[in-house]
Amino acid sequence: MPTFTYMTRCDGCGECVDICPSDIMHIDPVYRRSYNVEPNFCWECYSCVKACPQHAIDVRGFADFAPLGHSVRVLREEKMGTISWKIRYRDGRVKEFTFPIRTTPWGSIKPPSDYAAPDANALGSQMLAHEPTALGVEMLPTLPVLDKKEV
Amino acid sequence: MPTFTYMTRCDGCGECVDICPSDIMHIDPVYRRSYNVEPNFCWECYSCVKACPQHAIDVRGFADFAPLGHSVRVLREEKMGTISWKIRYRDGRVKEFTFPIRTTPWGSIKPPSDYAAPDANALGSQMLAHEPTALGVEMLPTLPVLDKKEV
Amino acid sequence: MSQRSSKNIKFVDADILVIGGGFGGCGATYESRYWGRDLKIVLVEKANIERSGAVSHGLSAINCYMGMQWGENQPADFVRYARGDLMGLVREDLIFDIARHVDSTVHKFEEWGLPIMKDPKTGRYLREGKWQVMIHGESYKPIIAEAARKSASEVYNRIMVTHLLMDKTRPNRVAGALGFNVRDGQLHVFRAKAVIVAAGGASHVFRPRSVGEGAGKTWYAPWSSASAYGLVLRTGAKMIQMENRIVLARFKDGYGPVGAWSLLLKAQTTNAYGENYEAARLDEIKSLVGKYAETTPLPTCLRNHAMLQEVKAGNGPIYMQTQQVLDTKEKENTGWEDFLDMTVGQAVVWASQNIDPKEKPSELTTSEPYVMGSHATCSGAWASGPEDCAPADYQWGYNRMTTVEGLFGAGDTIGGSAHKFSSGSFTEGRIAGKSAVKYVRELAGNPPQVDEAQLTMLQQEIFKPLENFEIGRNEIVAGSVAPSYISPLQGLQRLEKIMDEYVGGISTFYMTSEPMLNRGLELLTMLKEDLDHIGAEDLHQLQRAWELHHRVWTAEAVLRHTLYRQETRWPGYYYRGDFPKLDDADWHAFTASQYDVKTGEWTMSKLPVHHIIE
Amino acid sequence: MSQRSSKNIKFVDADILVIGGGFGGCGATYESRYWGRDLKIVLVEKANIERSGAVSHGLSAINCYMGMQWGENQPADFVRYARGDLMGLVREDLIFDIARHVDSTVHKFEEWGLPIMKDPKTGRYLREGKWQVMIHGESYKPIIAEAARKSASEVYNRIMVTHLLMDKTRPNRVAGALGFNVRDGQLHVFRAKAVIVAAGGASHVFRPRSVGEGAGKTWYAPWSSASAYGLVLRTGAKMIQMENRIVLARFKDGYGPVGAWSLLLKAQTTNAYGENYEAARLDEIKSLVGKYAETTPLPTCLRNHAMLQEVKAGNGPIYMQTQQVLDTKEKENTGWEDFLDMTVGQAVVWASQNIDPKEKPSELTTSEPYVMGSHATCSGAWASGPEDCAPADYQWGYNRMTTVEGLFGAGDTIGGSAHKFSSGSFTEGRIAGKSAVKYVRELAGNPPQVDEAQLTMLQQEIFKPLENFEIGRNEIVAGSVAPSYISPLQGLQRLEKIMDEYVGGISTFYMTSEPMLNRGLELLTMLKEDLDHIGAEDLHQLQRAWELHHRVWTAEAVLRHTLYRQETRWPGYYYRGDFPKLDDADWHAFTASQYDVKTGEWTMSKLPVHHIIE
Ligand SMILES: Cc1cc2c(cc1C)N(S(=O)(=O)O)[C@@H]1C(=O)NC(=O)N=C1N2C[C@H](O)[C@H](O)[C@H](O)COP(=O)(O)OP(=O)(O)OC[C@H]1O[C@@H](n2cnc3c(N)ncnc32)[C@H](O)[C@@H]1O
Ligand SMILES: Cc1cc2c(cc1C)N(S(=O)(=O)O)[C@@H]1C(=O)NC(=O)N=C1N2C[C@H](O)[C@H](O)[C@H](O)COP(=O)(O)OP(=O)(O)OC[C@H]1O[C@@H](n2cnc3c(N)ncnc32)[C@H](O)[C@@H]1O
Ligand SMILES: Nc1ncnc2c1ncn2[C@@H]1O[C@H](COP(=O)(O)O)[C@@H](O)[C@H]1O
Ligand SMILES: Nc1ncnc2c1ncn2[C@@H]1O[C@H](COP(=O)(O)O)[C@@H](O)[C@H]1O
Ligand SMILES: Nc1ncnc2c1ncn2[C@@H]1O[C@H](COP(=O)(O)O)[C@@H](O)[C@H]1O
Ligand code: SF4
Ligand code: SF4
Ligand code: SF4
Ligand code: SF4
Ligand code: NA
Secondary structure, eight states, rough: OOOBBBBBTTOOOOHHHHHHSSSEEEEEETTTTTESSOOOOOOOOOHHHHTTTOOOEEEEOOOTOOOOOOEEEEEEEEETTTTEEEEEOSSSOOOEEEOOSSSTTTTTTOOOGSSOOOOOGGGSSSOOOTTGGTTTSSOOOOOOOOSSSOO | OOEEEEETOOOOOOOHHOOTTTTTEEOOOTOOOOEEEEEGGOOOHHHHHHHTTOOOEEEOOOTTTTOSSSSEEEETTTTTTEEEOOOOOTOOOEEEEEEOOOSTTTTTTOOOOOOOOOOGGGGGOOOOTTTTGGTTSOOOOOOOOOOOOOO | OOOOGGGGOOEEEEEEEEEOSSSHHHHHHHHHHHHHHOOOEEEESSSSSOOTTTTOEEEEEEOOOOOOGOOOOOHHHHHHHHHHHHOOSOOHHHHHHHHHHHHHHHHHHHHTTOOOOTTTOOOOOSSSSOOOOOEEEHHHHHHHHHHHHHSEEEOSSSEEEEEEEEEOOOOEEEEEEEEEEETTEEEEEEEEEEEEEEEOOOOOOOOOOOGGGGGGOOOSSSOOSHHHHHHHTTTTOOOOOOOOOOOOEEEETTBSSSSSIEEEEEOOOOTTTSSHHHHTTTHHHHHHHGGGGGGSSSHHHHHHHHHHHHHHOOOOOEOOOGGTTSSHHHHHHHHHHHHHHHHHHHHHHHHHTTTTTTOOOOOEEEEEOBBBBSSSSOEEOOOOOOOOTTTTTGGSSTTTBBBSSSEEEGGGGBSSSSOOHHHHHHHHHHHHHHHHHHHHHHTTOOOOOOOOHHHHHHHHEEEEEEEEHHHHHHSSSSSSSSOOOOHHHHHHHHHHHHHHHTTTTTTGGTTTTTTHHHHHHHHHHHHHGGGGOOOOOSSHHHHHHHHHHHHHHHHHHHHHHHHHEEEEEESTTOEEEEEOOOOHHHHEEEEEEEEEETTHHHHEEEEEEOOOOO | OOOOOOOOGEEEEEEEEEEOOOHHHEOOOHHHHHOTTTEEEEEESSSSSSSSSSTTOOOEEOOOOOOOOGTTOOOHHHHHHHHHHHTTTTOOOHHHHHHHHHHHHHHHHHTTOOBBBTTTTSSSSBBBSSOEEEEETTHHHHHHHHHHHHHHHHEESSSSEEEEEEBBBTTTEEEEHHHHHHETTOOOEEOOOOOOOEOOBBBSOOOOOOGGGGGGSSOOOOTOHHHHHHHTTTTTOOEEEETOOOOOEEEETTTTOIIIIIIIIIOOEEOOOOHHHHHTTTTHHHHHGGGGGGGGSSOOHHHHHHHHHHHHHTTEEEEEGGGGOOOHHHHHHHHHHEEEEHHHHHHHHHHHHTTTTTOOEEEEOOOOBBBBBSOOOOOEEOOOOOOTSSSSGGOOOSSBSSSBEEEOGGGGBBBSOOHHHHHOOOHHHHHHHHHHHHHHHHHOOOOOOHHHHHHHHHHHHHHHHHHHHHHTTTTSSSSSOOOBBBHHHHHHHHHHHHHHTTTTOOGGGGGOOOHHHHHHHHHHHHHHHGGBBBOOSHHHHHHHHHHHHHHHHHHHHHHHHHHHHOSOOTTTOOTTTTTOOOOHHHHHHEEEEEEEETOOOOEEEEEEEOOOOO
């Protein structure tokens, strides 16, 4: 299901162009709206669909195996921390699902430099940031160094 | 090796458009010269190449298996009744061949209606036009009608 | 509705309408003029008959010639050969009929100017093999086309025929055909007393090995669009052996045929280690097909099978050891001409990959499957046989008439008569042409009437893809993805993938089974429904849309026949995993299908194979 | 020369340059900031890190988590699992290292806001399987990207990195990287003391099952362009296990993963007749691989092998019997979320083909091969191991440093450490990040110098495809066929076909052999020469051109390693027809390759597999 853009909904804002991991959502020079320039490099990852403020992008299943008449639409609500899906079957059946996407506010992650600077010696240890605390166990496991052993 | 048309040689006469069995040599509306609109339906049959009065069409091997740097050029001389090929390898080697294409003048075939009209009864026989003479044997072979037999 | 479809209609009336100006069609046109001097004979062709059809390139051999004049072979021998090659299942009457006439065809070709090679010692035609003669065949098609042009009352080039038209009052009688001009879109209605379909075989029903741009590089031409089957079966005509698709051993990528190399030049086919593997695999083959393994020459499908087993075992690539035989300039010329005459692409493979066949062997491969009636398989319409020697149940009127009245066929169109090739197809066209003249004469004052209602409905249907595109294209900004239509190519790729994966294509090493076929049929049914949503952006794409229609209908027939035959009759063409062996007790029969136009149902049945020659 | 290449160059200086902002790269960025507060840490990414890499969709499980806090598993157990799955050949030191750290990574993810599902009874993470935990992972990537953005000094999105730069005086030391901005074409020269390559794995090295438009529908993302290998190996860094390509059992067409269905929902995988075929094939498997057939769980490659044998025997389609397990609304949600979180395309397959998984089973297939270091295979760079527990010959300096000084890697980049998945790749990035900080600190006043000559040469090379197009396009009238250049897609299709047909892709059922590989190498060598003639019509296509370069170089490594290992170590991933069995006597070893930048030669060798865990 590569993407396509509905002519009447797109306002050419470029969010989809900005996000597409495949760099295939481009702005048409004549219409100043987006379209998929290389459907054969589309992964149907929905990144652009989720990012479009106008809900102007939709997908239809890859022509080489998907019959027509279906749709899989999505509404990702960052503030609510949810994503909702509406799946319409070729034969008209509909399924809807909503799932959580995040448990904390967007932007709330504490940067590593906001933690106390580690001891200079620790650079030589095997410990990574926040360890061992973050491991949930008291000590970082290690092993005796062996030369060679058959198993 | 789908075809391509050299920009500087083509004069837009349309002979290639007229002959292509795949209907894929079209005239570009801007440049008024021909090009291959659907290389994936080109059979590299060389019909257009042979037909072009300007020798403006060439082929390069299908990209999915032919390395670059080769050429297979042709000169078909109807009046002389010959066709000549020049094959240039990727590594520079060259081979040339000339073969006959016809033993009689073009247009010389005698139409069926120029032969004496067949006897009306002959329509009910198994004989085809010019038979049995043209068979080179005296009689048209036949078989007893059998109902069913194991072999 | 699209503007194009409301244009003036062109009506063309004919006594005999020949559809397709390839080898069968040119033969039919020539012969019907010979017998029907006063008749209006119209030839309609989607391309330009000068270079249309499977022989547009040219050919380097005539693969069906008896040489009766020199006592080389007799028609009955040829029947035995073709029967053996097809594992017993052929219409011996049809094959005998072609064999007894084919020499007169070939002699005529030579008279017209086709350079046939001569054996300098005997003065006879140079034999490639027992049945084949070598030609300088680059202009084979233009020569034959000249004869046809001089025979037809009118030749309509660039008319894509989409449907056959049926008689208003007698539903099992043909009344003509419909098509559109691919240059200006004008709808053409051909009204005819007899129709001879000679629209060739089918490539691109199964996914090809080549990809992307290379997809055009199939062995049979990309324009072999299954129209013969797609047109005929939808009238309700009985079809046979549609499961009998062909897979061919071919030079890899360039698809150069192997015949001249094996038979004339006598190059060895070996595995990667230089071994002749065929003999070593005979016992295993025998365990699958019994006595048929003893046929000489080893049937084409079994030669494929041996090659496939080698490849599966990891003993590939398979090689044609060309370098062992090109020891004279003369042989080098023969080898090169073989391909320059009929598959130039093979020369391009050599040039581009620095392969000089004098120095290095060339890889072989087994091709994707094709649907054909004229090579080493015999899918096609069930036809009435020759009056003088066909068994009674193979004979219901006019030679080469299908089960639909007035509807004749030739070449790839007609089932059961394998190994016709170019000369046999032309010959079968001649047989059908004469027969159609007889039919028209005997029809006298009872001409068929086109059904106006059918015509109006079809007119809308034909141009619908243009309309789909015009409307649907407005929904989207640009590009090739739209929610309400798919392009002909997108539809074709879907078809090919279904057939490849479920019906015994290359990706399963030609394996299929009842569960696979049933799943394939589900997907194919959805594709058939989606044919209403093909979008064509121009008339060229409208041609592609209708080619797709013909291929999809043909594919369905192939699938249904494959499902019906519960055995593996032709290992090397395809395998039924659930019935891995040949089963003569239950399946020494033709499979037949008949599509019911009214109900949309298919009826499958067995038809007897009569052996009329020892 | 194209105008674009003469534009101003942008120079960017950094202490640590991270190439690729996927899971490995985000981990590296986070960790290097933690330890290197004052360092300039630059992250460069060809797309936008918010949704770049293999996890752009999201994921529905974290496949590497010990649960040490609950005593669920210990790192040594994980090493045994991964070793068993890889048929004995893994870098146990690297895997142990990831396993002991991975829990702190996952706990951090949860703290950041990733919803990890809980078992309502135990309050612990909900286990999918022994090593996997279930997540609501649609926003997995944006969450991780937020952490990386807050750690980097600068993030450069939309820079396609094409080459690594080497030190002027010490040829085995990295000095930075080159890339261009895909929006404005500006050349970016990154000069750095340490470089961490985390550019992900590779799709589209082998021909995919999907065709035409559908070609983007691979399991691993189409943008997984083999850059990790393409960049690293050309510096002369030692690579290992490049033959160990991965083939995955996946839902057909949609490529939905099977893990949650098999392990959590416990749906059966059967053949077309509902049979559980795996057990029935164990004896046959044992005859190929001996004791390795007794590993629990059965190694991924052997599960594939059993499936492939079924398919070859004509017992397909293979089905996941989803309808047997979706008996509650909760399970239905789980099943759907599994795909809506990570491969929406599978939901599209269901919707378009009218398959309700509650009612009908879904077909499975074995995928085309991919090249990866983070899933159930471990191709990649040979890296120094952890200081405290790596065997002496696995340790030459800094943890996760390749054999090139200052050049580190993480995730798919690093060879030998399979089963990292998302969490392990991030963890390996953290390990590499910390290690790089240590390297930079110890490097002190001895920074590398970019070689100006190399830079000038590469600058021309990078933009050459634009120039090829500009010039070559003038020769022809229109269309996509030209004599002097091919498009990146045309080149890619050639690559895929070579790899498919000669190096063990889908079209041979993963079969290869020395003769096939040698022929493949001939064709690949010509393709490599033709890379000088790629034509790019715009900057987007210039990106594709360089992705193709990286894929072609990676393909060559895959081919050479496959040729070198004269055994079939992983049946189900690929088969050497000439060495059909596992051979521990000769091949209980890593294969290693090293490309010599000066001579253009490859050196192959064996490296010992040390077992440091019972
Ligand atoms: C492609 C090919 C074919 C052969 C070979 C090599 C190659 C590379 N070999 S070797 O492999 O053995 O080497 C042969 C050989 O050397 N010797 C030989 O005698 N025959 C060979 N064939 C086989 C013959 O060519 C074949 O048997 C005959 O041509 C069959 O004749 P016919 O059934 O008439 O098909 P056609 O393709 O010639 O003509 C069909 C015509 O119909 C037209 N058409 C189709 N659909 C239409 C539509 N909808 N509307 C209007 N027109 C519509 C076509 O355009 C065409 O003109
Ligand atoms: C695609 C996919 C992947 C997985 C799964 C299902 C599916 C459908 N499954 S399941 O199947 O098991 O179900 C997993 C799962 O559920 N759980 C899990 O933990 N991991 C799974 N993976 C595997 C992990 O995703 C994988 O192991 C890691 O992502 C690997 O991390 P890393 O090695 O960092 O690769 P990356 O793709 O994330 O990042 C690479 C980055 O580099 C960029 N890049 C690449 N080339 C570049 C260049 N030349 N210049 C600049 N930038 C350049 C990329 O854009 C990207 O950002
Ligand atoms: N519950 C839902 N689940 C999935 N998609 C939705 C849902 N509600 C709205 N959408 C989609 O979100 C977009 C905007 O919806 P609307 O605002 O209702 O037009 C459209 O693409 C809808 O199909
Ligand atoms: N090995 C072979 N043995 C017998 N006949 C062959 C062989 N190869 C090709 N032929 C026949 O030679 C002709 C041309 O074959 P091909 O070139 O494969 O189409 C056909 O009649 C084939 O049946
Ligand atoms: N049948 C199985 N037995 C054991 N582990 C499996 C099975 N199927 C999948 N897995 C594992 O589950 C995880 C997800 O698998 P997949 O969805 O196939 O990528 C990986 O860790 C796999 O190795
Ligand atoms: S994000 Fe939406 S509105 Fe903006 S350019 Fe893309 S399709 Fe148009
Ligand atoms: S679905 Fe993904 S790959 Fe396709 S256009 Fe949108 S963002 Fe790009
Ligand atoms: S035949 Fe030659 S000159 Fe005429 S349009 Fe075609 S390419 Fe141009
Ligand atoms: S080579 Fe043949 S198929 Fe190709 S464009 Fe020319 S005439 Fe058409
Ligand atoms: Na295949």
